[in-house]
Structures are given as C-alpha cells and as structure tokens.
Amino acid sequence: MNPKKKISMAVVKRLPRYYRYLSDLLKLGIIRISSKELSDRMGITSSQIRQDLNCFGGFGQQGYGYNVEILYNEIGKILGLGNNYKTVIIGAGNMGQALANYTNFEKRGYKLVGIFDVRPEIIGKKIRDIEVMHMDEFDDFVKKNKVHIAMITVPYEKTPEVATRAARAGIKGLWNFSPMDLKIPYDVIIENVHLSDGLMVLGYRLNEKLREQKENKEKN
Amino acid sequence: MNPKKKISMAVVKRLPRYYRYLSDLLKLGIIRISSKELSDRMGITSSQIRQDLNCFGGFGQQGYGYNVEILYNEIGKILGLGNNYKTVIIGAGNMGQALANYTNFEKRGYKLVGIFDVRPEIIGKKIRDIEVMHMDEFDDFVKKNKVHIAMITVPYEKTPEVATRAARAGIKGLWNFSPMDLKIPYDVIIENVHLSDGLMVLGYRLNEKLREQKENKEKN
Numbered sequence: 046m047n048p049k050k051k052i053s054m055a056v057v058k059r060l061p062r063y064y065r066y067l068s069d070l071l072k073l074g075i076i077r078i079s080s081k082e083l084s085d086r087m088g089i090t091s092s093q094i095r096q097d098l099n100c101f102g103g104f105g106q107q108g109y110g111y112n113v114e115i116l117y118n119e120i121g122k123i124l125g126l127g128n129n130y131k132t133v134i135i136g137a138g139n140m141g142q143a144l145a146n147y148t149n150f151e152k153r154g155y156k157l158v159g160i161f162d163v164r165p166e167i168i169g170k171k172i173r174d175i176e177v178m179h180m181d182e183f184d185d186f187v188k189k190n191k192v193h194i195a196m197i198t199v200p201y202e203k204t205p206e207v208a209t210r211a212a213r214a215g216i217k218g219l220w221n222f223s224p225m226d227l228k229i230p231y232d233v234i235i236e237n238v239h240l241s242d243g244l245m246v247l248g249y250r251l252n253e254k255l256r257e258q259k260e261n262k263e264k265n
Numbered sequence: 266m267n268p269k270k271k272i273s274m275a276v277v278k279r280l281p282r283y284y285r286y287l288s289d290l291l292k293l294g295i296i297r298i299s300s301k302e303l304s305d306r307m308g309i310t311s312s313q314i315r316q317d318l319n320c321f322g323g324f325g326q327q328g329y330g331y332n333v334e335i336l337y338n339e340i341g342k343i344l345g346l347g348n349n350y351k352t353v354i355i356g357a358g359n360m361g362q363a364l365a366n367y368t369n370f371e372k373r374g375y376k377l378v379g380i381f382d383v384r385p386e387i388i389g390k391k392i393r394d395i396e397v398m399h400m401d402e403f404d405d406f407v408k409k410n411k412v413h414i415a416m417i418t419v420p421y422e423k424t425p426e427v428a429t430r431a432a433r434a435g436i437k438g439l440w441n442f443s444p445m446d447l448k449i450p451y452d453v454i455i456e457n458v459h460l461s462d463g464l465m466v467l468g469y470r471l472n473e474k475l476r477e478q479k480e481n482k483e484k485n
Contacts, residue, residue, distance in 0.1 A: 061462035125472035143359035242281035252345035
C-alpha cells in the first residue's frame with residue numbers, strides 16, 4: 046500500500062466489516078476467496094468490493110481471488126490494530142460498564158487501562174479487575190500511562206465539558222456515546238456513536254417489509 | 266415520494282443523520298437551507314446530498330434550497346417514525362439497562378414496553394418504571410402487546426437461541442448487540458450493532474493523524 050494515498054472515509058468505514066468477515070473465513074480455514082464469494086457472504090456488490098480493496102493497492106489477482114490471510118493482515122495494519130492504543134472510560138454507569146466488559150475491543154488491540162467517574166458510591170468499585178478512579182486523578186493518569194483514547198459515557202449535558210477536559214489532558218481520540226455530534230475547539234479526533242441511527246434503519250426496513258406484505262395480501 | 270421506488274440501503278443508512286441535522290436546524294429556527302450549507306454542516310459533499318435527497322423525489326428547489334421542516338417531516342415519514350413500534354429488551358445486564366435508559370429512542374417513536382431476563386436476582390427489579398420479567402412470560406407478552414422489535418443484549422453464546430425464540434414468538438425486527446452477524450432461518454429483519462467497528466475507525470483516523478504529525482516533524 047502506498048502510505049501517502051488517502052483512503053476515503055466511506056471506504057474506511059467499511060474496512061472493519063471486511064476485517065470481521067475475513068477473520069471468520071480464516072477461522073473456517075478458507076485460504077482464498079473471489080470477490081463474488083465475498084460479495085455473497087457480505088451482501089456488498091462484487092464491484093464495490095473490488096473498488097474498495099483496490100483503494101489500497103489491490104491484493105486480488107485475476108482468476109485467483111484474494112488471499113484471505115494477506116488481506117486480513119493488510120486491513121488490520123491499515124486500521125492500525127497492532128498499535129495497542131490504551132483506552133480509558135469516563136463514566137462508569139451502565140453504558141460504561143457494558144463497554145468495560147466488552148472484550149472484543151481487547152481482541153482488536155485496544156487495552157482498557159482505567160475507568161473514571163465522580164460519584165462517590167462507585168469510586169473504588171472493581172469492573173473487570175479495574176478499580177474505578179475519581180476524575181481528580183484523571184489528568185495525571187492519562188499523562189503517566191500515555192492514554193490515547195477516551196470513551197465518554199457521561200450524561201448528555203456533561204459531555205462537552207468532560208471531552209474538553211480529556212483533550213486538555215492529552216487524549217488524542219474521543220469516542221462519544223452521548224447522542225450529539227460532539228464538537229470542541231481542540232485538536233482531537235472525535236467519533237460519535239449514534240445508537241438510534243441503527244434503530245431507525247431497522248424501523249425503515251420493517252416498514253418496507255410490512256408494506257410489501259400488505260400489498261401482496263391486497264393483490265391476492 | 267413514489268412509494269414503489271426502492272431506496273438503496275447506503276442512502277437509508279444516511280437518512281437518520283440527515284434527520285438529526287434537520288432536527289437541530291429546526292430548533293435553531295432555520296427555515297431553509299441550501300445543499301451547500303447542509304454540506305458544510307454535515308461534512309458530506311453537496312453533490313452527495315442532492316443525489317441522496319433526489320432519491321425520494323427531490324424536495325429542493327433551484328435557487329431556494331431545501332425547506333427544513335418539509336424535508337425533516339418527509340425523512341421522518343420515510344423512516345417510519347410515526348409508526349410507534351413497541352420494543353422489548355432481552356437481557357437486563359449493563360447494556361440492556363443502558364438502552365432502557367436511553368430516552369432518545371422514545372423521542373424517535375420507539376416505545377419500550379418490556380424488559381426480560383432469566384437471572385432470578387434481577388427479575389422484578391424496576392428499570393425506568395418497567396419491571397424486569399422472566400423469559401417464561403416472553404411469548405405471551407409479545408403476542409398480547411403486539412411487540413414489533415426486540416433489542417437483544419444477552420451473552421454472545423446465547424444470542425442465536427434467544428433470537429430464534431423471539432422470531433418464533435412473533436417479533437418482526439431484531440436489534441442485536443452481540444458482536445456477530447446474526448443469521449437465523451426465520452423471516453425476521455436483523456440489524457447488528459458492531460460497536461468495535463466505530464472504535465476501529467477512530468483508531469484508523471488516529472493513526473493517520475499521528476503519522477502526518479511525525480512526517481511534518483521530520484520535514485522541519
């Protein structure tokens with residue numbers, strides 16, 4: 046891959062999905078796969094797949110397909126999964142605790158090293174062997190442990206303030222779970238999780254289906 | 266909008282985002298907006314916006330732009346937000362409780378009516394005024410209350426079994442939080458939430474930025 050070439054965000058957003066499917070193929074012992082087969086599995090058109098994977102230098106070969114392991118490793122590298130970024134969670138409520146217990150992140154090379162909150166009743170409690178610390182200790186902890194990423198699961202109205210504090214302490218990437226497009230005037234990368242978007246897509250698909258069923262009934 | 270026309274899933278997946286931005290514009294009292302302005306706000310190219318919104322019959326007008334309220338209502342209708350689908354949560358662990366407390370879903374017209382689990386210590390506990398019920402009551406409850414959607418937040422290995430049970434009980438849409446592409450041989454719509462995908466995209470952007478910073482340093 047040419048490291049200077051920018052990959053479009055639309056492609057980047059599909060890479061984790063390719064990565065997951067390739068991981069499954071590897072587990073099944075599948076050595077190579079055509080764009081057609083990958084297309085059938087993933088529900089993406091094969092021309093889309095070829096276009097996406099060509100973006101970073103085409104690992105496919107005419108008549109052979111893709112070598113699953115090479116492609117898997119290459120996408121992993123592009124996603125920077127070997128970088129072992131350290132993460133902390135701010136907000137040890139239900140969502141914070143759910144994230145702390147989500148071991149899939151560690152498999153992807155993201156190591157959870159700290160959990161923070163301000164509520165006295167939860168400070169000192171252990172979640173997956175990590176003791177919840179008070180936010181008073183946050184800045185020192187981030188600097189000392191070279192933490193790159195903070196997952197923010199605090200109440201909506203507290204989110205911009207907490208994000209600002211994290212950026213000031215030296216955090217480079219924020220993963221925000223409050224339903225807002227978080228923007229703060231700091232040089233920090235922000236990814237917002239919009240859970241309700243997924244529910245709305247589900248609702249759309251449900252509508253379409255129920256409408257089709259109704260139309261088919263009326264025809265008969 | 267021509268109801269017969271199929272909108273591509275790529276466009277559908279962007280609709281909730283348009284809907285959120287339009288909602289913000291409405292709150293700000295903005296009556297109309299050009300595709301250029303919307304593009305600047307959303308970080309999507311204006312040609313993409315025009316293309317997306319043309320899919321369902323173009324509410325824009327040359328030289329005028331889009332009427333925010335009409336567009337907002339229209340997208341809401343397409344997403345089926347007025348349908349008041351009833352939802353249940355299966356799995357009252359941290360993620361289930363976080364979802365139960367996520368009031369944004371109700372704002373979008375999805376009404377949570379029941380929470381289910383099998384662990385004796387949590388049955389009967391109240392989460393946002395909803396008592397956690399035992400799965401033994403699930404089938405009857407779904408039928409009696411005409412529940413459309415189940416959010417599944419049970420342990421990974423239990424997910425296919427629970428999903429199958431939900432589909433058999435008459436659930437039409439499943440929102441799965443286990444890190445798998447859930448597939449079951451039932452006529453039910455499934456949306457999978459892959460939380461780690463977002464984290465990987467954040468990781469990718471972080472890599473790119475740190476690499477650029479390093480390159481700029483080396484130049485100077």
